[in-house]
Amino acid sequence: MPDDIKPSSLPLSCRELDQYRFLAQRQSRSSLVGGHTSRRKGQSLEFREFTPYQIGDDIRYIDWRASTRYKGQSDWLVRRFVAEEQFKLVISMDVRPTMMLPDVLTKWQMGLWLVEAISWIALKAENEVVLHHLFGYANKPRILQGKRDLRRLSTSLDQFQADSRSAVDLNLEVIWKHLPPTAVWILITDLYFDEGVAQKLAERIVSAQSGFRWVILLELDSWPHERMLLSPGPVRIVGPNGSENNRVEIDRGGKRLDTIQENIEKHRSDFLRSSQLDEKYDVSKFSWKAEKYFDPAKFFRDRFREQLRDEQVWRDLFRKDL
Amino acid sequence: MTFIWILLGLAGLLLVIHMAHTRYEPRKLSAARFFKDLPEAIQSKRQWTPGNPLRSRPLYLQLLLIGLIVAALLFTFVDGWNGRERPSDQGIGVWVFLDTSASMSTQQNGLSRMDIAYLIVAAGYLQATEAGKGLDVCFRWATFDLALNKMPDQAALMAATPRPLGTDTHLVQNAVNSLQETNTLQSECPITHVLVVTDSPAPTWLTEVTHVPIIWQDVSMPVDNWGFQDIRATRDPLTGLTSDVTIEIAIYGIMPDNMTLTILAPTGEEMSPEWEQSEGVVRRARFTPTQPGEYQLTITPGGAYGYDDTAIILVQEVDKLRVDWQLPDTTLPQLLDWDISPGIPSLRVVTEGTDWQDDVPTLVVGNGYEHLANIPILIDYFVEGSPLLTDVNLDAVETLGLPGSQLPSGFSLVLQGKNAGVWLAQRSNPPAAYIPGLPQLRDDNLGRFSTLVFLNGVRWLSQSQPPVPLYELTSPAAPEVTPGHLPFHPGEGNTSQPPRMQGAVADIQPATTIGRVNPIWHYFLTVAVLLFAIERGLAAFGGDKWH
Numbered sequence: 001m002p003d004d005i006k007p008s009s010l011p012l013s014c015r016e017l018d019q020y021r022f023l024a025q026r027q028s029r030s031s032l033v034g035g036h037t038s039r040r041k042g043q044s045l046e047f048r049e050f051t052p053y054q055i056g057d058d059i060r061y062i063d064w065r066a067s068t069r070y071k072g073q074s075d076w077l078v079r080r081f082v083a084e085e086q087f088k089l090v091i092s093m094d095v096r097p098t099m100m101l102p103d104v105l106t107k108w109q110m111g112l113w114l115v116e117a118i119s120w121i122a123l124k125a126e127n128e129v130v131l132h133h134l135f136g137y138a139n140k141p142r143i144l145q146g147k148r149d150l151r152r153l154s155t156s157l158d159q160f161q162a163d164s165r166s167a168v169d170l171n172l173e174v175i176w177k178h179l180p181p182t183a184v185w186i187l188i189t190d191l192y193f194d195e196g197v198a199q200k201l202a203e204r205i206v207s208a209q210s211g212f213r214w215v216i217l218l219e220l221d222s223w224p225h226e227r228m229l230l231s232p233g234p235v236r237i238v239g240p241n242g243s244e245n246n247r248v249e250i251d252r253g254g255k256r257l258d259t260i261q262e263n264i265e266k267h268r269s270d271f272l273r274s275s276q277l278d279e280k281y282d283v284s285k286f287s288w289k290a291e292k293y294f295d296p297a298k299f300f301r302d303r304f305r306e307q308l309r310d311e312q313v314w315r316d317l318f319r320k321d322l
Numbered sequence: 323m324t325f326i327w328i329l330l331g332l333a334g335l336l337l338v339i340h341m342a343h344t345r346y347e348p349r350k351l352s353a354a355r356f357f358k359d360l361p362e363a364i365q366s367k368r369q370w371t372p373g374n375p376l377r378s379r380p381l382y383l384q385l386l387l388i389g390l391i392v393a394a395l396l397f398t399f400v401d402g403w404n405g406r407e408r409p410s411d412q413g414i415g416v417w418v419f420l421d422t423s424a425s426m427s428t429q430q431n432g433l434s435r436m437d438i439a440y441l442i443v444a445a446g447y448l449q450a451t452e453a454g455k456g457l458d459v460c461f462r463w464a465t466f467d468l469a470l471n472k473m474p475d476q477a478a479l480m481a482a483t484p485r486p487l488g489t490d491t492h493l494v495q496n497a498v499n500s501l502q503e504t505n506t507l508q509s510e511c512p513i514t515h516v517l518v519v520t521d522s523p524a525p526t527w528l529t530e531v532t533h534v535p536i537i538w539q540d541v542s543m544p545v546d547n548w549g550f551q552d553i554r555a556t557r558d559p560l561t562g563l564t565s566d567v568t569i570e571i572a573i574y575g576i577m578p579d580n581m582t583l584t585i586l587a588p589t590g591e592e593m594s595p596e597w598e599q600s601e602g603v604v605r606r607a608r609f610t611p612t613q614p615g616e617y618q619l620t621i622t623p624g625g626a627y628g629y630d631d632t633a634i635i636l637v638q639e640v641d642k643l644r645v646d647w648q649l650p651d652t653t654l655p656q657l658l659d660w661d662i663s664p665g666i667p668s669l670r671v672v673t674e675g676t677d678w679q680d681d682v683p684t685l686v687v688g689n690g691y692e693h694l695a696n697i698p699i700l701i702d703y704f705v706e707g708s709p710l711l712t713d714v715n716l717d718a719v720e721t722l723g724l725p726g727s728q729l730p731s732g733f734s735l736v737l738q739g740k741n742a743g744v745w746l747a748q749r750s751n752p753p754a755a756y757i758p759g760l761p762q763l764r765d766d767n768l769g770r771f772s773t774l775v776f777l778n779g780v781r782w783l784s785q786s787q788p789p790v791p792l793y794e795l796t797s798p799a800a801p802e803v804t805p806g807h808l809p810f811h812p813g814e815g816n817t818s819q820p821p822r823m824q825g826a827v828a829d830i831q832p833a834t835t836i837g838r839v840n841p842i843w844h845y846f847l848t849v850a851v852l853l854f855a856i857e858r859g860l861a862a863f864g865g866d867k868w869h
Contacts, residue, residue: 098352107352192352226351236346239354246357247346263356 010116011297012304017117020308020318022087022125050077089122090141090178091115092134093160094189096168097240099220102229102288105296107220110286111188113300114218116157118186121318123150130178131160134189136167141178170197172204181212184317188218191268198267202274209276216313217275217283223264225288227257284313326395333388340381380868383857387850394846412832413458414450415513418443419497421520422482423467423489425814428521428627430545436484438541439519442827446517446537447476449830457832460511466493468811469798485801486629488811491522502533514833523822537825546575547817549621549630550810551604555792559784560643560658560777566610567635567792569595569619573603574818582622583607588615611637616805629803630815635792636806643784646670649687654760669783674727674756681752683783685776688727690759691768695723695741703738709782710736710746710755714774718767719745730756746775753786755779 050066053076061079093115099108119129126146142160144153179185185208193201205215232252238245250256277283284307289299308314351357420443426436450459463473467487473479498516505513515535521542528536551572558565569583585593595607611617614637624631645660646667655662655671670684678684698721704711719737726743729735733756737746747756761773793808803809860868 101350101352103350190352192355194355223353226353229349229351231347234346236348237354237357238348238350240350240352244354244358246354248357260353260356264353267356 010113010120011301012113012117014120017120018124020121022122022127022318050079052076053078087122087127088130088178088180088183089118089127089186090130090132090175090183091118091186091188092132092175094134094187094193096135096193097243098190098192101240102222102225104225104293105288105299107190107222109296110220110300111218112157112161114188114286114304115160116153117304119144119153119157120150123147123153130175131156132175132178133160133163133167133171134187135169136171141175143178168193168197170200170204172201179208179211179213182214184214184216186216186218188220190220190222191271195267198271199274202271202276205275205277215275215277215282216317217272217277219268219283219285221285221287223261223288224290225292227261228290228292230257280312281316282313284311326392326399329388329392329395333385336381336384336388340378345378380857380861383853383860387853387857390846390850390853394843394850397843397846412834413460413512413514414454414830414832415458415460415462415511416446416450416515416517416830417462417497417501417513418446418464418476418479419494419516419518419520420463420465420479420482421467421489421518421522422465422485422487423521423814424484424486424629424809424811425489425521425542425627425817426484427629428542428545428547428817430543430626434484435521435541439521439539440480442519442539442541443476443479443517445827446519446830449827450515453831462511462513464497466490467798469493470497486796486803486809487798487801488795488809488814489520489522491520491525494518495525495527498531498534498536505534515830517827517830521821523819524824528824535825535829537827537829538823539827540821540823542817542819542821544575544820545626545817546577547625547627547630547815548573548575548577548581549625549627549815550619550633550808551630551815552810553619553633553635553792553808555637557784559781566608567617567637569607569609571605571607571621572630572815573605574625574816577625578623580623584618584620584622585609586618586620587611588613588617593617614638625815626817627815629809633793633808633810634805635808637792644668646682648672648676649760651760669780674730683753683786684755685779685783686730686754686756687760688756688758691722691724691762691772693725694768695725697723699723699726699739699741699743701737702740702742703735705734705736708736708746708748710748710757710775710778712774712778712781714771714778715767719771722768722771724758727756727758730754748782753783755783 050063053062057078062076063079064076067076093111095108099111100106115131119131122129123144123146128146129144129149131142131144140163142156142163144156149156187201187205191198208215230250232250234247234249236245236247248256272279272283286303286307308318420439422436426434426439428435430438447461450461461476463476463479465471465473465479465482466489467485468490469487470493473482494516501513501516513534515537517537517539519539519541521540523540523542524538528538548571550569552570553567555567556565571583583595585595587593593609593612595609598606598608617635617637619633619635621631642659642661644665644667645655645662646669647655647660647662649671652662667682670678670682672678672684672686674686674688676686700720701716704716714737716737720739724739724743724745726739726741726745729744729747730749733747733749733754735744735746736748738744744756745758748754757772757775757779759772761776762769763773793806793810795811796803796807796809800807857868
């Protein structure tokens, strides 16, 4: 792990994070569609909304007072609740060398901020969060439990980073026991792994989904920014560890870069197809700005707010208090 | 200026090199793996692609470096570009010339002339610095005798001592005249005054110098001196040996009566000179060397000038007259004890009709005296006073009936009979003489004539060669006095001349100097060197962008 990548303070205040509620309205392929509430033993109910009475609704939840004010078609209004279910949230972070670029804002840093923000919201709702390195057999998951571990979230993230070893081998066996049914599995990655790894990971994702686990892909896309770094002329493309070393001529029209973009997108779409992830409900893409230089903290803040506001997957995962 | 074109050519070559060297700008990308998926045709596989040299950072530094060097050269060689002008101003620039010839060692009133000269130089320096307070004051220093030597500073000048050499004041004249060209803006020290400190009287050419005032300080005063002026040898024309040595002693002022000349032979034996009758200020003595070697001559007591009081001369090895004898009969040279073995001859004797190409004095001997006419033959032509006719009785010659010969090519008639026969002839350059035949050893007119003309010819040809030098004069290349290497330069011992000066040290006053130019080429060169170091440092440690 490069020494200059340190978890910097999250560019979101606690107050802003506190506005989000963890919902985890799962979109399970095999059964229910849309959100549902369930009542589990030992859980409390939280009021969510009023809806007009429909045949079959439990009459114990008719709110007679609200009903007298209701002027709708139906005479009665029924209280609807959200079950505060204690979820297990597993966040698997990609730690391959490609995550350590680009320099202006590494994908690793972006991922750490996302991990911290999601963990904060989840822990505040008394959920369990498991931090996991997606690659590297030596890396063990780190478990955080509820509000009591909020205070040590930052320290845990430091340790999470310190424990990281840049690796390219999938680290899935150790996490499987932390993924019971109904768990939410968030993968933070740039998808720049080779086809063999993509295939294995896709199989696991499919397997997880079939076990009532909600798999969410937070895709970190730095290509728009990296493309801006390539001006017309001869360039030598060097990989993160110097492993790749290709000499190419960048044309003024950018056709060669368009080809690269197509290759990246094909690789992505192949993975999404293999892993049966739904782009709308299961994937959130954070794309870097197509600029050479920008403020990383501001970029993260703006993107986080936009994604959580606009993308379905986030709306299903969190609810923002008005 | 050629350098500038060469450097500009180098700059062009640099551009070509940078263009030929395709620079692939490195870019670290996380998406690098997708670039290898590019189809082969798209990836650059060409061996050479003209690169854009403007993208090369080192190129700018290197061009700037060459530009600075070109600028330094332009600011050196192009007139008017040489630097920043400083306007003309009041100041003093003194060029000091100190005489270091042998005569500066002459003692007068307990001091040497050089001691007095040091005082004048110091006074000149003091005068200039005092008068030029607050102004630009500078000096140039030089010594002169038979050579002009630049001195770096006053201390070096004051450390100079008299050398056993003569005096050439034309060196000062040439240096002063050169100021008309060299006393320019580029001068580090523009000269306003010339101070010459010497024991030579102010020369007349001083009046012709108008571009710079010359202060000529003659430190001499008349003192008595006597000493060697010349020592030369006389060679016996027939044997080649040094027959005797003539010594000339010049007297300036009053010579004491007890002056003695001591001559020591190589064996240490003291020899007595034979004095000739005095002739004015020169006295001559003579002695006959008995053997080759070093002869030490000493005048006691010596005069005020010491370099002419002693001399060690070299009398050369006793060589017999070396003759290239080309006649078959060698009786005569053996009789005369001539050396006829191979070697460089002093004289050549050949038969009539022989060709030779060198300048060796040659005696051409005719067919001899065997075919004499029985009747007298009158003289038709003769050259009066010719050395070949020394002591020749012409009347007796007419009785001989000499047949004569043809005039050799290039020769001039000396004696010819009415039968048109040439009896004697000579040539000056190269020296050669024609005689009818070898000496006839008989006691009659023929014997006397033949012997006389033979000896006259040999003597004349021998005298055409310079006498064997007994010493050489010291020179700037070899100034030391050693045996056979003596400082008898003309005029050095003449201590009788009254001094003649021009100007005074007090004349050194501020004058309007020419403006100066402060050269700036070295600034360009300094920056170029720094830039070179920076460029090399960046190339080594600055990463790919600076390679």
